[in-house]
Every structure is written in C-alpha cells, then in structure tokens.
Amino acid sequence: MNTNSSGTPSHTEEQYDHVQSVFQSIANRYDFMNDIISFRRHKAWRKFTMKKMAMKKGDTALDLCCGTCDWTLSMAEASETGLITGLDFSPNMLKVGEKKIHEKHLENRIRLIEGNAMDLPFEDNQFDYVTIGFGLRNVPDLEKVLKEMKRVVKPGGMVVCMELSKPTWQPFKGVFNFYFQKIMPNLGKLFAKRYEQYKWLPESLALFPGREELASIFRSVGLQQVEAYPLTGGVAALHIGIKENRHV
Template sequence: MPNHTVKPAVEQGGNEPKEQYVHSVFESIAGKYDMMNDLLSFRQHKAWRKFTMKTMNMQPGDTAIDLCCGTCDWTISMAQASETGHIVGLDFSENMLGVGQQKVDREKLHQQITLVQGNAMSLPYDSNLFNYATIGFGLRNVPDYTQVLQEMKRVVKPGGMVVCLELSKPTWQPFKGMYYLYFQQMLPLMGKLVAKRYEQYKWLPESLKLFPGREELAGVFREIGLTNVKAFPLTGGIAALHIGIKEKNDV
C-alpha cells in the first residue's frame, strides 16, 4: 500500500561518472530547483506539462510511474487527474524527493503517491504493471536513455503509454541562434547569480549536446517497439513531448 515515506528501492547502480556527477548536481540544487525552473524557462514548463496532461488523457483509476520525478509536480498532477490510481514517483536524489514529499503531504496525497529512491535504468517493479510511464526533463541526464525507455516500456501494461517531456533542439533560424545564446551563455550565469551554482547550471546546456533531437528520439521510441509514436515540438522546439504505446500483444 502507498505511504508517506520515501523508500530506498535499489542502489544507484554502477559507477558511471555521469551518473555520479548528475546525482551531485541535483542533490545540491534541490532547494532552489522549482524557483530556478520558473525563472529559466519563463514558467513555460508549466504550460508544457499542462499540454502533456491533456495529451495523455488520464482517466480515474489510472496508475503511473514517474521517473526522475524530482520535486514531484508532474507526479502530483497525475495523482490529481487519476483521482484514485496509485502513482509512483522515482528519483535517485534524496534531496529532490524530500522537497517532493513536502508537496505530496501538503496536497494530502500521501495515500495515493509513493516516492521511491531508485535507478531509472533498473526499475524495481514487475512488468506490465502501470497504465503510464513518464519521465520529465530527466532522460538526457541518464547514462543510457535507450535502456531507460526500454524499462519504461517493460513496466507499462499492454496498451499503456510511455511519455517523455524533455528539452529539445530548435531548428528554425534566427530563433535557434538566439536560443542557444541564452541557453549556453546566459543560463549558467543566471544560475550563478540567483542559485549560487554556476557549474551545476552549466551542466544543463552540456547535457543537451549529445542528446538526440526530436525526430531522432521518435526513432528510438519506434526502435524499441513502441507504436503510434508522436512527437510534439513545444515553444519553437526548445522542448518536445514524445509518446508511444506498448502493443497489446507485447507482454
């Protein structure tokens, strides 16, 4: 049964330098994560999540696992949409989960939401369990994004939906040039001035460099066997929503 304690589920898994570095980044910025999200995205992340929830069309009783759930805004939105369905929020940062747990308790959702400290690349759940598997602004930070997507596909029920909301790469000029100037130069400086964290916010643009663009990521969705794959560019392509369905005969 769900409860209001953050549960350690699995070890962080592996000695990946990227994994260790990303963990230290999020442990250090947890207290100001929400404020900085609002500032750096000009609150666009709220509109992106609203569009995502509308596209997902969750029904009462639906269940979900929210990977890299961070401070749990999306986790809470899904619990409210589902009304009664069990929602799991999983993240490897104890500090981020601590902030998220405070929100869950404030919203009186601790009977519906379980927060778990664990590794997105090796989910501690049986196959075919959830109606939705989601990941918001976390896929670019994992050591192997294909492995994470495969795990998401594994734990959703046949007919269930895999959902990724993530930063992306705009292609239209001159917007592309203006965006990269802001993203690569100004954003880390804002992190330094407001959150007193320069290196941590310098990581944000660096994490996107080797991450696939919108159409490439849609191709990965198809390669792992998801169907009805759709990719939606958001705010000129600086973010993207990807969804895919697990085939009903895929068990």
C-alpha cells in the same frame, strides 16, 4: 565519448555521479530556477502533456526522475483514485516532493522511491502510464531507460517523455543557443549560487538526440503509434509511445 548500440552518446559513470551531485545540490532551488530558466513555460508544457495523456479515474502511473514531484502530483489529481509512484535517484529532490505531497494530503495515493531509472524495481506490465520529465538526457543509457519504461507499462499503456530539445529554425535557434549556453549558467550563479551545476544543462543537451531522432529511438525499442510534439518553438518536446496490446 561512449555510445550505446544505436550510436547515441551515453554518459560515463563519472558523469552520472556528477549529475546526481548536481541535483542533490540544487534541490531546494530547483522549482524556483525552473520558473526563471523556462520563463514559467514548463507549466504550460505539463498542461499540454496532461491533455494529450487523457488520464481517466483510477489510472496508475510511474513517474521516473520525478524530482520535486510537480508532474507526479498532476497525475495524482487527474487520476483521482489511482496509485501514482515517483522514482528518483536524488534523496534531496524527493524530500522536496514529499513536502508538496504532504501539503496536498496525497500521501495515501503517491509513493516515492529512491531508485535507478535504468533498473526499475517493478515487475512487467504494472502501470497504465510511465513518464519521464526532463530526466532522459541525464541518464547513462537512454535506450535502456526506454526499454525499462516499456517493460513495466501495461499492454496498450503509454510511455511519455517531456524533455528539452533543439530548435531547428533560424534565427530562433541561434537566440536559444546563446541564451542556453551563455546566459542560463549565469542565472544559476546569480539566483542559486550554482554556476557549474547550471553549466551542465547545456552540456547535457548537446549530447541528446533531437526531436525526430528521439522519436526514431522510441520506435526502435518497440513502441507503437509514436508521436512527437515541439514545445515553444522546439526548445522542448513531448514524445508519446504505446506498448503493443497483443489482445487487440
């Protein structure tokens, strides 16, 4: 197993290619499967996150691993006039997102870019918010991504991560693990005809830091005022950090 400088496990290059192929293959069923797998809780998690973010009119944002753009669209609607940028490594996921953006007539306020979250094509201090939703556990080096997020967010701006997590209290922990490891891949086989792809999800979570450990990594890359919120008993978590504003 490869690890980064803090000892956090990182995926090999082969696994990275595998993850990309997974999302390429499930793009057209991604939203439908999200509703099934999370029992539609992902919508409530996003609503809670948007409340914590408290975006104002004209705010700009970069949404990494934007996928089919649900969060990207939420931020565009909250900002009203600000430019929102979505970045993802899967052309097929971006195509689904483009269709949603077109349906809401938001082409002039949302731009989509195919790219790598570990090597962002933006100058420093560009965005009021930089977000990543259900993508951090899939990157080869999560610390590198967080450092890139911190680099491109403005001083005083917010870095936000919404991600699956690991419940810590029993018996819920045992029930969740059984569902996630045994039942969910079979739901993927039944509804999306993709067993191996949905088998990857519990494998990726097994290597991913828990809620408090991820909060510590946020602090280690230099983010301030770090907050971590468990969602639905800890099956997911929201992490927020602020880039230091040297002018304050």
